[in-house]
Amino acid sequence: KQEVTQIPAALSVPEGENLVLNCSFTDSAIYNLQWFRQDPGKGLTSLLLIQSSQREQTSGRLNASLDKSSGRSTLYIAASQPGDSATYLCAVIGTAGNKLTFGGGTRVLVKP
Amino acid sequence: DAGITQSPRHKVTETGTPVTLRCHQTENHRYMYWYRQDPGHGLRLIHYSYGVKDTDKGEVSDGYSVSRSKTEDFLLTLESATSSQTSVYFCAAQGLDGYTFGSGTRLTVV
Numbered sequence: 155k156q157e158v159t160q161i162p163a164a165l166s167v168p169e170g171e172n173l174v175l176n177c178s179f180t181d182s183a184i185y186n187l188q189w190f191r192q193d194p195g196k197g198l199t200s201l202l203l204i205q206s207s208q209r210e211q212t213s214g215r216l217n218a219s220l221d222k223s224s225g226r227s228t229l230y231i232a233a234s235q236p237g238d239s240a241t242y243l244c245a246v247i248g249t250a251g252n253k254l255t256f257g258g259g260t261r262v263l264v265k266p
Numbered sequence: 267d268a269g270i271t272q273s274p275r276h277k278v279t280e281t282g283t284p285v286t287l288r289c290h291q292t293e294n295h296r297y298m299y300w301y302r303q304d305p306g307h308g309l310r311l312i313h314y315s316y317g318v319k320d321t322d323k324g325e326v327s328d329g330y331s332v333s334r335s336k337t338e339d340f341l342l343t344l345e346s347a348t349s350s351q352t353s354v355y356f357c358a359a360q361g362l363d364g365y366t367f368g369s370g371t372r373l374t375v376v
Contacts, residue, residue, distance in 0.1 A: 188364045196369065197356060203364035243309070245365070252297050252316070252360055253324070256309040 156181045156248050160257035168265050173231035175260050177244035182222045185247040188254070189218055189229050192241045201242075202229070206249075234264045269293065270368035272357050278374045285344040287371050289357030291337075297360040298340040300324075300332060302353040303370075309356070315340055347375045 157180045167173060177187070186205045190198040202218045204211045204227065210219045215232040231238055241261045245254040269292040279285050291298065300312040301324075311324030313332040321332050329351060333341045344351055352375045357368040 186364065190367075198358075198367040200364055200366065245309075253299070253311055253314060254309075254358075254365055258308045 156184075156246060156255045158244060158246055158255050158257035160242075160244060160260050162260060163258065164261040164263075166263040166265060167234055169234060169236060171234055171264075173229075173234050173238065173262060173264075175229040175231075175242050175244075175262070177227040177229070177257055179225045179227075179246050179255075181248060182225050183249045184222060185249050185252075187218075187220055187227050187244060187246045189216075189227075190243045190245065192243060192259070194241075198243065234262075236264050236266050238262060239264050270357055270359055270366055272355075272368035272371050274371060275369065276372045278376060279347050281348060281375055282346050285347050285373065287342045287344075287355055287357075287373070289340045289342070289368060291340075291359045293359065293361060294337055295359040295361050296337075298334065299358040299360070299365075300330075300340070300342045301356045301358065302326065303356060304353050312342065312355075344373075347373075349375050351375050 159178045188203045189201040191201050192198050202211045204220045217230045220227045241259045243259045245256045271290045273288045299314040301309045303309050310326045312330050313324055315321045315334040331343045355371045358365045
């Protein structure tokens with residue numbers, strides 16, 4: 155059974171600092187990996203999708219890397235802003251099916 | 267992205283009553299999902315659908331049923347609501363760009 159872990163559970167940084175969010179998964183046979191953002195009381199917003207054949211994906215200040223062999227993905231957010239404060243979730247889809255398995259999330263606070 | 271609309275956004279219901287939550291998508295995606303989100307448990311899959319009238323159970327399916335009579339609509343029914351089903355429910359659809367989620371339904375069972 156796939157297990158997805160995100161450490162730390164919470165993170166506080168001053169504005170302008172780069173954010174590094176970690177995601178690990180136990181089964182390297184994944185189809186793809188997706189990062190989401192969730193604001194309090196809101197739904198999930200997709201940030202980046204990394205296909206299993208890709209090593210990284212970039213969108214603006216966001217960059218996500220994927221190392222299947224070690225079961226890890228990292229989300230980098232450059233020059234953090236207070237508006238980046240949210241919970242960040244990673245989720246993987248295994249090759250055996252189409253179901254997402256989520257990590258527990260990292261709650262980020264960017265202090266002005 | 268698949269436009270995902272969930273209704274209602276909020277609902278309070280009494281223990282023992284049936285409740286139906288609706289999910290509507292506009293992009294003709296084949297796969298649709300229902301998740302619940304709870305503090306300490308994260309997001310857990312309840313049921314999913316891989317086509318009209320084709321559904322299967324997720325990890326927390328007890329007490330829930332689903333139906334999909336049209337590609338665009340995926341209904342989640344709590345047959346007899348219990349307090350343990352108080353939660354936020356999210357619907358999702360899978361497309362080429364990954365998963366898209368609705369805004370959620372906050373359900374309170376009193």
